[in-house]
Amino acid sequence: MSDLFDLTGRVVLAAGANSGIGLGFLMGCAKQGADVVVWGRRGDRNEQALEQLREAGAGRTHHEVVDVADEAAVIAAFKSTVETMGRVDCLFANAGYSQVAPSFPDMTSEMYHALMDVNLHGAFYTLREATRHMRDRAQAGDPGGSIVVxxxxxIFHGIKGMEHYAGAKGALAAMVKGLAVEMGEYNVRVNMIAPGFIMTEMTSGSDKAQQIIERFSAITPLKRPGYPSDIEGPGAYLASDASKFHTGDILVVDGGRTVKSL
Structure with missing residues (x-):
């Protein structure tokens, strides 16, 4: 019996993936036998992530040290990835960071542009390289692929002091819809995962970790915050043939927080 989620022989690349949500996405794919590629800014952390992914069942593994805000570095890293792995079947554009300004009137231009350089422009460079690769492969007779942002x-709720962060994510949500239309002729699906609050190493290791858990448990119908492991299933789904007719969508993974009115 065939397994809709089987990723054996598929190459899944995730940017910003040596921890947190990016690593969770790749873990889900590794458990389905995927070949995995980690992009991150620290080589030692990338290697540690690859070890975890191999233990989870990944096939071939590879990593690139890359800062997605550097256009030339992204182009070089994608080229190196394809030369090493032969192809990229699924891309997860995840590199980014969050930041809270004192208020919008007090947000500096430096703060705004620094975040946009990574969260929006870095995603653009990464998505452009992936779409070029998948388009060219399709035109050579090998269509198909999945792109996830x-x-x-x-995107849905206003958060004081995070208008720049929300602006970047909102722009990417619009970009996903356009790419779903444009890349459809190549049988490439393009979707977004919108996670709720996810406990990462930074938040779970802080002095306020218990406070954070209690706060987000109280406002989430499933009564807990999210964890990187909660991204494993959506990751495997979107990378695999299980989602072969699913494109142009925003998949919300938040424990029901968005639908709770009070």
Whole structure:
């Protein structure tokens, strides 16, 4: 019996993937036998992530040290990835960071542009290289692929001091819809995952970790915050043939927080 989620022989690349949500996405794919590629800014952390992914069942593994805000570095890293792995079947554009300004009137231009350089422009460079690769492969007779972008609940809710972060994620949500239309002729699906609050190493290791857990448990119908492991299933789904007719969508993974009115 064939397994809709089987990723054996598929190459899945995730940017910003040596921890947190990006690593969770790749873990889900590794458990389905995928070949995995980690992009991150620290080589030692990338290697540690690859070890975890191999233990989870990944096939071939590879990593690139890359800062997605550097256009030339993204182009070089994608080229190196394809030369090493032969192809990329699924891309998860996840590299980014969050930041809270004191208020919008007090947000500096430096703060705004620094975040946009990574969260929006870095995603653009990454998506452009992936779409070029998948388009060219399709035109050579090998169509298909999946592109996934990491979104945020800030697309749907206003958050004081995070207008720049929400602006980047909102722009990417619009870009996903356009890419779904444009890349459809190549049988390439394009979707977004919008996670709720996810406990990462940074938040779970802080002095306020218990406070954070209690706060987000109280406002989430499933009564807990999210964890990187909660991205494993959506990751495997969107990378695999299980989602072969699913494109142009924002998949919300938030424990029901968005639908709770009070």
């Amino acid at each position: 990491c979104g945020s609940l800030s």
